[in-house]
Amino acid sequence: DKDRGIVSKSQSQLRWMILLLNCILMIGNYYCYDIPAALKTQMDDYMGNPGNFETLFSLLYTVYSIPNIFLPFFGGYFVDKFGVRLCLLLFVSLIAAGQVIFAFGLSIKSWPIMFVGRVVFGFGGESIAVANSSILADWFAGKEVAFAFGLNLSVARLGSVFNNLLSPVLADSAGVPFALWFGTILCASSVFCAMVVIPIDKGLEEKIAANKLAVEDSNLEVDLKRPRDEEDEDIEEEVKFKDVLSFPKPFWILVISCLVVYGCVLPFNNIASSLLLERDFFMEPPNKCVLTIPNECQSSSNPPIHCPSSDFYQPPLPINITIDDKYYAELTPDDIDCGDDDWSDGCAKEYCNRQSDGIKAAATVMSIPYIISACLSPVLGGFVDKFGMRAIIATLAPGCLVAVHLLMASTSVDPIGPMVGQGLAYSAFAAVIWPSVPLVVEKKFIGLGYGAITSIQNAGLACFPLIVAAIYKSSDDEYIPNVEFFFVALACLGVTVGILLNVYDVYHNNVFNSPGKPEDDAVYEALLGVEEDQGGRKHSAALDAPPRAVSKGSFSVQEEIYRARMKSS
Secondary structure, X not given: OOOOXXXXXXXXXXXXXXXXXXXXXXXXXXXXXXXXXXXXXXXXXXXXXXXXXXXXXXXHHHHHHOHHHOHHHXXXXXXXXXXXXXXXXXXHHHHHHHHHHHHHHHHOOOXXXXXXXXXXXXXXXXXXXXXXXXXXHHHOOHHHHHHHHHHHHXXXXXXXXXXXXXXXXXXXXXXXXXXXXXXXXXXXXXXXXXXXXXXXXXXXXHHHHHHOHXXXXXXXHHHHHOOOOHHHHHHHOOOOHHHHHHOOHHHHHHHHHHHHHHHHHHHHHHHHHHHHHHHHHOEOOOOOOEEOOOOOOOEOOEOEEOOOOOOOEOOOOOEEEEEOOEEEEEOOHHHOOOOOHHHHOOOOHHHHHHHHHHHHHHHHHHOHHHHHHHHHHHHHHHHHHHXXXXXXXXXXXXXXXXXXXXXXXXXXXXXXXXXXXXXXHHHHHHHHHHHHXXXXXXXXXXXXXXXXXXXXXXXXXXXXXXXXXXXXXXXOOOOOOHHHHHHHHHHHHHHHHHXXXXXXXXXXXXXXXXXXXXXXXXXXXXXXXXXXXXXXXXXXXXXXXXXXXXXXXXXXHHHHHHHHOOOOO
């Protein structure tokens, strides 16, 4: 028995299987969260091009975020009370159930059922990181924990990349409903992974319990002799929700910074596909671009004239034409459903072909920030720990986002450059914002602090999509430039808040900008629940701390590590 004699899960070779299963488990979650963003145009066609589609689409993300305004305060409690294994299965089942309901609602073209599906998905989608992070922290304590969290987050983010690239292709080849049902297959694989993890975790825990009987007896004797210090007394004090009102000013500065920068990036990703189509990959042609014979469908004998040569422009549509016994004084995009073969193989064949090519090009470009985050997550934390500069980076990152969205709003520059800038800026911001919370909040309040900042962040993520939809409708159904100017405004506010952080830092011993100190390692490991056995080997106390929910918005290993293992009391 390879596990005979071990006293912690981090000593078992099974930890690598646990890491693999937990990585696969998270892919379905991240893949399905971003499905609406990847399929926005196809969903519009499939649902019949409703006039209020932008608002209905935004609500898919709003209703997801609403339950997560409250869940961050209770996620750790549920894990602590009912056990991490049961919660892991519960949360992943909620994700799968939510995706099934969402896919079913779309299949029957029912917005209310789709909203219900996203709410159910939201109950599991954020909370799954609680149980997932707790499992990893228990199996990879000590020197391997950062690697495990970084790899897990990177692989999970690849789920978003796969969704952006694969979902439009599936929608084109097999229909929009199939693209959503494919997501349920991935969610089912997540449930399967959880069902494999649970018996492995439980079985090894029982073996460890048997191996540690003698060790626990000796440790108990030592512990009874250990005097209680003031810090122990502080930790045991009851933490109340109202304590958040006593948090210091720098905490609230961090909250505002998190709110506006996340609001600048995540709602942009929700609409990135449609915005990139409008701006770069499926642009409206000039008025002089018409068909040679305006009242006939485009064909080799009726080519367009006076049109741009690029295939990233919409082809001209006929006027005064009858199609399938229906007369159109002017055929418009709202009349065309490219998911219907009668259109895609008929009068709108060229239009649908170009739209499909544009959607795939947009999906590739909008994946750039996720690819960057997947690559940088394992290394950014080490940079911040070594060099500090938290407040400086928290100022430079939104400054970069100002430039990104100004370029998108006011120029015709290739979008690849701005998307690279967005990926770098947001990855860097996430790497500094979450580890900054313990620097300004008392240790006993860290769990409450993360709950508060996550709650307010999700409140913003519930509101901002609706604001974007309102701006879009008031701008004649166009994103450029007004929606981008809204993101610029949020980024400018982020810069202002970052400057305030630096001012505070100057007068408070560089609490944000100083690098991590070696003596901080003990505190860091304490936050993770790391203990040392008699052999000098480090491992985490088995599931002794209620983790905190991890937001979809994070690209940072720090967020996973710090927020996963904070105690709320």
